Amino acid sequence: MIQITELNKYFGAHHVLKEINLTIDSGEVVVIIGPSGSGKSTLLRCMNYLEPIQSGQIMIENQPIGMIEQQGKIKEMPQKQLNLIREKVGMVFQNFNLFPHLTVEENITLSPLTLGKVNKQEANKVANELLLKVGLTDRAKAYPEQLSGGQKQRVAIARALAMRPHVMLFDEPTSALDPELVGEVLQVMKDLAKEGMTMVVVTHEMGFAREVADRVVVMDQGKIIEIDSPDIIFQHPSQKRTKEFLNKVLK
Amino acid sequence: MELDFSILLQDGNLPLLLKGLWVTIRMTFFALCISCMIGLLVGIGGMSKNKLISGICATYLAWFRGTPLLVQLVLLYYGLAISLQIDLTASVAGVLGLGMYSGAYVSEIVRGSIQSIDQGQMEAGRSLGMSHWQTMGKVILPQAVRRMLPPLANEFIALTKNSSLLSVITVPELMRAGNSIVADNFKYFEIYLTIALFYFVVNFVISTLIRILERKLHVGGVRT
Numbered sequence: 091m092i093q094i095t096e097l098n099k100y101f102g103a104h105h106v107l108k109e110i111n112l113t114i115d116s117g118e119v120v121v122i123i124g125p126s127g128s129g130k131s132t133l134l135r136c137m138n139y140l141e142p143i144q145s146g147q148i149m150i151e152n153q154p155i156g157m158i159e160q161q162g163k164i165k166e167m168p169q170k171q172l173n174l175i176r177e178k179v180g181m182v183f184q185n186f187n188l189f190p191h192l193t194v195e196e197n198i199t200l201s202p203l204t205l206g207k208v209n210k211q212e213a214n215k216v217a218n219e220l221l222l223k224v225g226l227t228d229r230a231k232a233y234p235e236q237l238s239g240g241q242k243q244r245v246a247i248a249r250a251l252a253m254r255p256h257v258m259l260f261d262e263p264t265s266a267l268d269p270e271l272v273g274e275v276l277q278v279m280k281d282l283a284k285e286g287m288t289m290v291v292v293t294h295e296m297g298f299a300r301e302v303a304d305r306v307v308v309m310d311q312g313k314i315i316e317i318d319s320p321d322i323i324f325q326h327p328s329q330k331r332t333k334e335f336l337n338k339v340l341k
Numbered sequence: 342m343e344l345d346f347s348i349l350l351q352d353g354n355l356p357l358l359l360k361g362l363w364v365t366i367r368m369t370f371f372a373l374c375i376s377c378m379i380g381l382l383v384g385i386g387g388m389s390k391n392k393l394i395s396g397i398c399a400t401y402l403a404w405f406r407g408t409p410l411l412v413q414l415v416l417l418y419y420g421l422a423i424s425l426q427i428d429l430t431a432s433v434a435g436v437l438g439l440g441m442y443s444g445a446y447v448s449e450i451v452r453g454s455i456q457s458i459d460q461g462q463m464e465a466g467r468s469l470g471m472s473h474w475q476t477m478g479k480v481i482l483p484q485a486v487r488r489m490l491p492p493l494a495n496e497f498i499a500l501t502k503n504s505s506l507l508s509v510i511t512v513p514e515l516m517r518a519g520n521s522i523v524a525d526n527f528k529y530f531e532i533y534l535t536i537a538l539f540y541f542v543v544n545f546v547i548s549t550l551i552r553i554l555e556r557k558l559h560v561g562g563v564r565t
C-alpha cells in the first residue's frame with residue numbers, strides 16, 4: 091500500500107528524517123510513536139506530499155508520490171497527478187482544519203462536489219451515511235464553531251472518508267481534545283480499523299496502539315529505531331530509547 | 342459673519358452640486374470596481390512563486406503607492422495626451438487613475454487577509470485532492486473576504502474622498518462643481534460646507550453598507 095525507501099527530509103540544514111524505510115500493507119494499522127520533535131508528523135505529511143522530500147521515494151499503491159523520474163532526472167510531478175494520488179490518501183489533522191465557513195455537511199461534500207465525483211444529491215447521501223457512521227447525523231447543518239472538539243474531529247474523519255480513500259493518515263487526532271472527548275474519536279478510529287481500512291496513526295494514546303495496531307513504529311531523532319508488534323514493543327522492546335520513552339509516557 | 346444658505350437655491354446652484362455629486366458617485370463606483378479587480382490580481386499575483394509575476398506585482402504596488410495620486414492623474418490625463426497622443430477623456434482618465442491607485446492599497450488588503458488564513462486550511466483542501474486554485478476559491482477566499490471588509494471600508498472611503506482630486510483634471514464632479522459656483526459668488530463657506538456634507542453622507546452610506554454586509558457574512562459563523 092505504502093512503500094517508503096531511503097527517505098531523507100531536511101528543513102533547511104536541519105535533517106529531520108533520516109534514511110526512513112517503511113512498508114505498510116493494505117488493511118494494516120500502523121501506529122507511530124516517539125518523543126516530540128522526532129519527526130512523526132513530518133513523516134506522515136510526506137506520505138501525501140504536504141512536505142516535499144529531498145531524497146528517497148514514497149510509493150502509494152505502487153505509484154510514486156511527489157517526485158517522478160523523467161529522462162533520468164528527478165523532478166516534482168505535475169499537480170494534476172499529485173492531486174489524483176492525494177484523493178486516495180485521507181488525512182486527519184491534530185487541530186481538525188475544518189472549513190469554518192461551511193456547515194458540517196458542506197465540509198464533507200465540498201471536495202467530492204468540487205472534483206465532480208458525484209452530484210449534489212449523491213454527495214449529501216454519502217455525507218449522511220458518513221455522519222451516521224461517526225454518530226453526528228443531527229449536526230449536519232451545524233457550523234464547526236458550534237461543535238465540541240471531539241465532534242469536530244469526527245467530522246474531519248467523515249470529510250476525509252468522503253473521498254473514499256484507500257489509506258487514512260492521522261496526526262495526533264486526539265491531542266487537541268479535552269480528555270473526556272478522546273474516547274469518542276478513538277472509537278470511530280477503532281471501527282474504521284475493524285472495517286479493514288489501512289491506517290497510519292501518530293498518537294500518544296498507548297492504549298489505542300496496544301489494542302488496534304498491527305505494528306508499532308518507534309521514532310527518535312528523525313530515525314525509525316524499532317518496528318514491531320505492540321506486544322513486543324510494550325513488553326520487550328529491544329531498544330533502550332524505546333524503553334525510556336515508554337516509561338515516560340506510561341507513567 | 343453671516344451665513345447665507347439660500348445661495349444654494351439661487352442660480353441653479355443646488356442642481357449643479359447634485360449633478361456633481363452624481364458624477365462623484367459614478368466615478369467612485371467605477372473606480373472601485375477597477376480597484377477591486379486590480380487589487381485581487383496584484384494581491385494574489387504578489388504571492389506567486391513565479392518570480393516574474395510577483396516582481397511585476399511588487400513593482401506595481403511600489404509605484405502606485407509611492408507616488409502622489411495627483412501626479413498620477415495629471416500624468417494620465419495631460420501627460421499621455423501631450424507626449425504619446427493618447428487622448429483619454431477626463432472621466433476615463435479619472436476612473437482609471439483612481440482605480441489603479443486604490444488597487445495598490447486593495448492588493449495589500451487582499452494579500453494580508455489571504456495570508457492571515459491558517460495554513461492548515463490550504464493543507465486540508467489539498468489533502469482532500471483539491472487543487473491549489475480550487476482550494477483558494479472554495480476555502481481560502483470566502484474566509485479571506487470576510488476579513489477584507491473592514492479595511493476595504495476604509496479604502497473605499499479614502500477613494501471617495503480622493504475622487505475630489507479629479508476636479509484638477511476637469512472632471513465635472515462635486516468638488517469642481519463647487520469651485521465653479523464659488524468662483525461666481527464667493528460664498529466659500531456655504532458651498533464648501535455643503536460639499537463636505539455630501540461627501541460625509543456618501544461615506545456614511547458606504548460604511549453602513551459594508552457593516553451590513555459583514556453581518557450578513559457572519560451568518561456563516563466565521564469570526565476569526
Ligand SMILES: Nc1ncnc2c1ncn2[C@@H]1O[C@H](COP(=O)(O)OP(=O)(O)O)[C@@H](O)[C@H]1O
Binds near residue numbers: 124127130132
Ligand atoms: N515547517 C517546519 N520548518 C522547520 N522545521 C520544522 C518544520 N516542521 C517541523 N520542523 C522540525 O522538524 C522536526 C520534526 O518535527 P515533527 O515532525 O513535527 O516532530 P513530531 O511530530 O515527532 O513532534 C522538529 O525538530 C521540528 O522543529
Ligand SMILES: [Mg+2]
Binds near residue numbers: 130131132262
Ligand atoms: Mg507532531
